Amino acid sequence: MTRLVIVDDDPMVRTGLRLILGGETDLDLVGEAGDGRQAMDVIRDLNPDVVLMDIRMPVQDGLTTTELLLAQPDPPRVLVLTTFDADDMVLRALQLGAGGFLLKDTPPPKMIEAVRAVARGEPVLSPTVAHQVIAAATAxxxxxxxxxxxxxxxxxxxxxxxxxxxxxxxxxxxxxxxxxxxxxxxxxxxxxxxxxxxxxxxxxxxxxxxxx
Missing domain, CATH: 1.10.10.10 (Winged helix-like DNA-binding domain superfamily/Winged helix DNA-binding domain)
Incomplete structure (x- = not known):
């Protein structure tokens, strides 16, 4: 069973992800957080395997939170979520060690498989954004x-x-x-x-x- 925590400042996004992922028998949605600072406490208390991490949040953004999380011993795997087709902060999150990134409108079956892949240790690149991020970041x-x-x-x-x-x-x-x-x-x-x-x-x- 893969334990999940969702971190996003938009309650509607959290609800949608909960509906998409909550019905899978191998995925256990154990907690949520509305910003990065709250996420640190939730993740410490619940010890998830995978964190679905929004990038742009108040109080503490997803990039800072990802960096802090992945600097800890035995951290969870982080799957970055974004609404942007090209975001330099997404590339930075990957450089920090995030397991991959997805657009928030990724079809549910693809999102479920991405979570499973990241849980297995397989990095995930959303096809719809990978080329744009690469093009923007690469000389x-x-x-x-x-x-x-x-x-x-x-x-x-x-x-x-x-x-x-x-x-x-x-x-x-x-x-x-x-x-x-x-x-x-x-x-x-x-x-x-x-x-x-x-x-x-x-x-x-x-x-x-x-x-x-």
């Missing part, structure tokens, strides 16, 4: 990116492209007709070759290499 390094991606096998490049599109490991397995274990093995090799362990950085490299 052009096409020649270097092409050289780096050239070190990958054809199959590894296919997996890398799927990661850059925002696909989860399960979706990559379905799209490329391989097992999830094989997908994970490919991603491990890709990370080693590209000297990163971050799906966002991998997506940037794929984009700059002209593979999207």
């Amino acid at each position: 052009k390094h096409e020649p270097q990116a092409r050289r780096e991606l050239a070190t990958l096998t054809e199959r590894e490049r296919e997996v890398a492209i799927e990661v850059a599109k925002g696909s989860t490991n399960a979706e990559i397995a379905e799209h490329l007709f391989m097992s999830v274990a094989t997908v994970k093995a490919n991603i491990t090799r890709i990370f080693a070759k590209l000297e990163t362990d971050n799906r966002v950085i991998l997506a940037m490299k794929v984009r700059d290499a002209g593979l999207l």
Whole structure:
């Protein structure tokens, strides 16, 4: 059972998320908070596995809260929620170690799967915002990116492209007709070759290499 806490200053958003996630037998919504400072107390008391974190909140924003949470021993995984298609604070949250980000209007089945993926330790990039965030945050390094991606096998490049599109490991397995274990093995090799362990950085490299 995955224990969840929702952090958002909008009661309607919290209600919507509660309705979406509350009916899943493997997800246990244990608490909510309306701002980052309140969230710190709620998370400390309830010890969730995953926190759905809004970015723009009063009192203490989601970015500060994410940084404080992830600096603690054995922190929960953080899934950032945003209403913006491109938000530099979202990229900063990912750099701090957040497990991924989603638009708040992500279809419920996708949102549920994203929560499960983050709980499993699989970072999640919302396809509808990933390219815009990458484009806004990345300088052009096409020649270097092409050289780096050239070190990958054809199959590894296919997996890398799927990661850059925002696909989860399960979706990559379905799209490329391989097992999830094989997908994970490919991603491990890709990370080693590209000297990163971050799906966002991998997506940037794929984009700059002209593979999207």
